[in-house]
Amino acid sequence: MTTPVHPTTPAADAPPPPETRTGSAWAPLRHPWFRRLWIAQFASSVGGWMQTVAAQWLMLTLTSAALPVALVQTALSLPVFLVGLPAGALGDVMDRRRLLIIAQGFTLVAAAGLAVLTFVGLMTPWLLLLFTFLIGTGGALMAPAWIAVQPELVSREEIPQATAMNAVSINLSRAVGPAIGGLIVAVLGAAAAFAVNAVSFLGSLIALKRWPRPRELRPLGAEPIMSAMRTGLAYVRHSPPVRAVLMHASIFLLFSSALWALLPVVAAKHMHLGSAGYGLLLSAVGLGAVIGAALLNWARERLGLEMVVRACSVLFGLGMVEIALSPHVLAMDLVILVIMGIAFIGGLSSLSAAAQTALPSWVRARAMAVYLLVFQGTQAVGAAIWGAFAQGYGTDLALAIAGAGVVIGPLAAHGYHVGLGAHYEREISPLSIEPRVGPRTDHDSNPVLVIRDYKVDPEHARDFENAMRLVRGSRRRFGAQRWNLYHDAADPTRYVETFTANNWQEHLRQHTERMTEADRMMDELAERYARGEPRTRHLIGTE
Numbered sequence: 030m031t032t033p034v035h036p037t038t039p040a041a042d043a044p045p046p047p048e049t050r051t052g053s054a055w056a057p058l059r060h061p062w063f064r065r066l067w068i069a070q071f072a073s074s075v076g077g078w079m080q081t082v083a084a085q086w087l088m089l090t091l092t093s094a095a096l097p098v099a100l101v102q103t104a105l106s107l108p109v110f111l112v113g114l115p116a117g118a119l120g121d122v123m124d125r126r127r128l129l130i131i132a133q134g135f136t137l138v139a140a141a142g143l144a145v146l147t148f149v150g151l152m153t154p155w156l157l158l159l160f161t162f163l164i165g166t167g168g169a170l171m172a173p174a175w176i177a178v179q180p181e182l183v184s185r186e187e188i189p190q191a192t193a194m195n196a197v198s199i200n201l202s203r204a205v206g207p208a209i210g211g212l213i214v215a216v217l218g219a220a221a222a223f224a225v226n227a228v229s230f231l232g233s234l235i236a237l238k239r240w241p242r243p244r245e246l247r248p249l250g251a252e253p254i255m256s257a258m259r260t261g262l263a264y265v266r267h268s269p270p271v272r273a274v275l276m277h278a279s280i281f282l283l284f285s286s287a288l289w290a291l292l293p294v295v296a297a298k299h300m301h302l303g304s305a306g307y308g309l310l311l312s313a314v315g316l317g318a319v320i321g322a323a324l325l326n327w328a329r330e331r332l333g334l335e336m337v338v339r340a341c342s343v344l345f346g347l348g349m350v351e352i353a354l355s356p357h358v359l360a361m362d363l364v365i366l367v368i369m370g371i372a373f374i375g376g377l378s379s380l381s382a383a384a385q386t387a388l389p390s391w392v393r394a395r396a397m398a399v400y401l402l403v404f405q406g407t408q409a410v411g412a413a414i415w416g417a418f419a420q421g422y423g424t425d426l427a428l429a430i431a432g433a434g435v436v437i438g439p440l441a442a443h444g445y446h447v448g449l450g451a452h453y454e455r456e457i458s459p460l461s462i463e464p465r466v467g468p469r470t471d472h473d474s475n476p477v478l479v480i481r482d483y484k485v486d487p488e489h490a491r492d493f494e495n496a497m498r499l500v501r502g503s504r505r506r507f508g509a510q511r512w513n514l515y516h517d518a519a520d521p522t523r524y525v526e527t528f529t530a531n532n533w534q535e536h537l538r539q540h541t542e543r544m545t546e547a548d549r550m551m552d553e554l555a556e557r558y559a560r561g562e563p564r565t566r567h568l569i570g571t572e
Contacts (some may be wrong), residue, residue, distance in 0.1 A: 034179065036381065037290065039304075043369070044298060047284075049220040050213060055190070055323075055570055056183075056187050056195075057182070057183045057187050057190050057191040057194050058449030060183050060187075060193070061184055062182055062236075062240055063179075063183050063191065064532070064535075065236045065240075066114070066182065066233070066236050066240070067195070067198060068232070069232040069233040069235075069236040069237075070175070070195075070198060070233055071201065071202060072232050072233075073133075073203035073232065073233050073438045074198060074200040074206065074230045075169070075206040075209065075231045076206070076225060076226035076227075076228065076229030077164075077202070077223060077226065077451075077562035078142075078203060078206025078210060078229070079206050079207070079209055079213065079222045079228040079229075079309075080140065080143075080161075080164065080206050080222065081101070081105065081146060081207070082206075082210035082211050082214065082222070083209045083210055083214050083219040083222035083223055084101045084219070084223075084227075086162050086211075086214050086219060087147065087152065087157060087214075087219040088101055088154060088157055088221075090273070091152070091153065091154045091157065091166050091391050092154050092269050095433070096260045097154045097158070097172035099249065099371075100158055101157070101158065101161055102166060104158045104159075104161040104162040104495075105161055105162075105164070105165040105394065105411065106165065106405060106519065107165065108162065108165040108166040108168070108169035108482060109163065109165075109169045109401060109402065109405045110171075110404070110405070110416065111166075111169075112169050112170060112217045113169055113172075113173070113398050113401055113405075113406045114126050114258055114261070114262075114395070114397060114399065114402065115254060116169055116171075116260060116394075116400050117171065117173035117175070117256035117257065117258075117394045117396070117397060117398025118176070118254050118258045118394075118395050118398075119170070119394075120174035120177050120216065120394025120395070120398070121177070121250045121252070121391060121392060121393070121394045121395050122252045122253075122254065122257050123251065124180050124242075124244065125174045125177060125242075125394070126178075126237060126240060126242040127172050128170070128174045129171055129175060129178070129233075129237050130173075130234065131170075132167050132168075132170040132171035132174070133167070133171065133230055133233050133237060135163075135166075135167045135170070135205065135232045136163075136164055136167025136168065136171070136230055137230040137231065137234060139160055139163035139164045139166075139167060140160075140222075140223060140226050140227035141227040141289050142226055142228060142340055143157070143160040143161075143162060143164070143223045143227075144220055144223035144224040144226075145247070146160075146216075147220035147223055148218055148220040148224075153187040156232065156546070158425075159440075161545060163455060164486075172398075172401055173394040173397050173398040174382075174387065174394050174402065176393075176394070176397045176420050177335045177390070177397055178348035178385075179192070179195070179388070180384065180385060180393075181189050181242070181568075183565060185386065187325065188252075188385055188386050189325065189378070189379065189386075190322075191320070192378045192379075192382040193322040193325045193326075193378040193382075193443075194322060195378075196318060196374045196377065196378040196381075197300070197318050197319055197322045197374065199318075199320030200314065200315040200317075200319070200370065200374065201315050201318070201319065201399065203311060203315060207311075209256060211263060212219060213225060214329070215366055220474040228339050232464075234415070235551045239309045239571055241320055250372045250391075256531065256535065257395060258395065259401070260392070260395070260507075260508045261392055261395025261396055261398070261476035262395075262399070263505060263506070263508060264392045264395070264396055264506045265395075265396050265399050265505070266505075267502050267505040267506045268383075268387065268388075268502075268506055269365065269398075269502075270383065270387035271384060271387055271388065271396055271399075271400075272403075272415060272526060273383075274380050274381075274383050274384040274387070274400065274402050274491070275399070275400065277338060277380055277438075277439065278377070278380050278400070278403060278404065278407070279347070279403055279436040280434075280439070280441060281342060281345075281376055281435060281438055282377075282379070282403075282404060282407040282408050282411060283298060283328070283396060283407050283410070283411040283434070284346070284431045284432070284434035284435040284438060285345060285346075285349075285373070285431070285435050286407070286408045286409075286410075286411030286412045286415065286431075287349065287411065287415035287419075287427055287428055287431030287432075288349055288352075288369070288431070289408070289417075290411070290412035290413065290415050290468045291415060291419055291424050291427060291428060292307075292311075293307060294419070294424050294563070295352065295357070295424060296310055296429075298424070299357050299424070299425075300357045300359065300362070300465060300518065302534060306359075307385045307526065310362070310363070311364055312368065313364075313366035313367050313368050313370065314367070314370035314373070314496055315366050317366065317367040317370020317371040317372075317374070318371070318373070318374040319371070320367070320370070320371050321370060321372070321374040321375045321378075322378075324371065324373070324375070325337070325375050325378065325379070327567040328340075329381070331511060334379050334382070334383060337376075338376050338377055338379050338572040339381050339439045340372075340375075341371075341372040341373070341375040341376035341379070342371035342372070342376055342435050342436060342438055342439050343377065343435075343436050343525055344369070344371070344435070345369050345372035345373055345432075345435050346432040346433065346435030346436035346437075346438075347370065347432065347436060348365045348366070348368055348369040348432070348440075349429070349431055349432030349435060350429050350432035350433065350436075351365050351432075352365060352366075352428075352530075353425045353426070353428035353429040353432065354425065354429060367379070381400070384397065384400055385397070389543070389545050391401060391542050391543050391544075392422075407488075415427050415431055426499060430459060432550060440471075440511050452505060453551070465502055473498065473572065474529060474532055474570050475532060475533075475570040476529055476530065476569075477529060477531075477532065477533055477535075477567060477569055477570070478527065478528075478529050478531065478567070478568040478569075478570070479509075479526075479527065479528055479536070479565065479566070479567055479568075480525060480526070480527070480565070480566045480568065481525070481526040481527075481563045481564065481566075482523065482524075482525055482563060482564040482565075483524040483525075483526065483555075483556075483559040483563045483567050484522050484523060484524075484535075484560040485522055485524055485558055485559050485560065486560065486561055487522065489558040489559075490521075492558050493524065493555060493558040493559065494514070496551070496554045496555040496557075496558060497514050497524075497526065497555050499551045499555075500526070500551050500555050502513070503547070503548040503551045503552070504528050504566070507539050507543035507544065507548065507557075508530060508532065508535060508538065508539055508543065509526060509539065510528065510529045510531070511527070511528060511529045511531065512526075512527070512528040513525050513526070513527050514527075515527070518561075522560075524559075526563075
């Protein structure tokens, strides 16, 4: 690994981390392209909920069996697990704007095909599931790239507010989309709802086509998909901030999923509400999401992001316990659900913001794809667990236990600290010095062994070894494998660092595309305890 040419460390007067900044909760909407794309995505999300309602209702008219109706939701969710990680890799190796346009165009065609076949009376249960699956696939292809471009649309300090605004969009569309969809199906039929959904994608497609996103420079070309997926998983594995987010999110979602799985049962059997009453309960959660977005930045500035996550867990969990144990008075339950909506958006949008600010651009879509897989998978598993528990022991007991789990969950993750990424967690310019290599022609297919020799005085040995532990994490995050540090038994001043890369091209990417300011600082910290410049050698495998 070549030492950076112009080593720098954060200056004493460097700008403070984003958690100390102030700003309006609605500040992201001042950015024209964030505003346009946010509005377009909100319309598309409303159309998606309309499509779900129409598809479930149409399935009821096509077959009387319960399983096909349930499979409509499965067909929408399954693509996340099948294409989520490859979609994240594509979001990093392709131009993200182009990928978003392709995904939106694919989804529009699938939605239009569903509408046409329904209009002409050719729809069957299996065709309905197929087109629902295709629409879900388009959404799964788009999701990681969409999250990854958010930091490009706003300033770094506004990422938490932008994340909250996107959560507001999801919750508002969940509140109004099913109602609008049900009305259109009742008046005009399912085909009309499918057609409106297809039209809703046009806004996003037009906005993306007009978005003047600067073209990304890729001096080494596009990274192979399998390599990109492998590197993305390695980054998540070796990134403490990302692991912390995944730990907190999985615990929160595992227990909180009980509410979304069992709320229809509570509405129907305990509160004796119909579908309109159930929609009112969901609307209360959506209203809470809007209020939460307005309060989140204020709370984060005063309490810090991690304390906001803990407070939101407590509020949401106590709300679940209250719903489980209290007599069901509609007005009181609506107030509780509003508070829970505030807590839900506050907790999850804070965790999402922590993940986004901790991730450099080169791996952001891949890592966020892992986040989405954890998000969807934990909710799916949690819903099944709590549904089975409620069937055996009762809905109230299931909600009460799950609520207690949400409250105490952060204690189980007390060693995993979450916060907004520091201002130096970003890419630096490509290094002007690259490893020298001879004229062989097989460098792109054979593994590379990097060897670095350090001279360290004995009095600095312990500090050097501690610094190299940080270097190990840095190397592993941007793709190095089999990292080791050796101490020469015959020469107490000599240390040897070794690590491997799959091929020469992969090693060059570590130099030119992946190193961040924080990585460079870790190198400098270790070299501070060494005498002179470390000697670096690159050995290329012969087979």
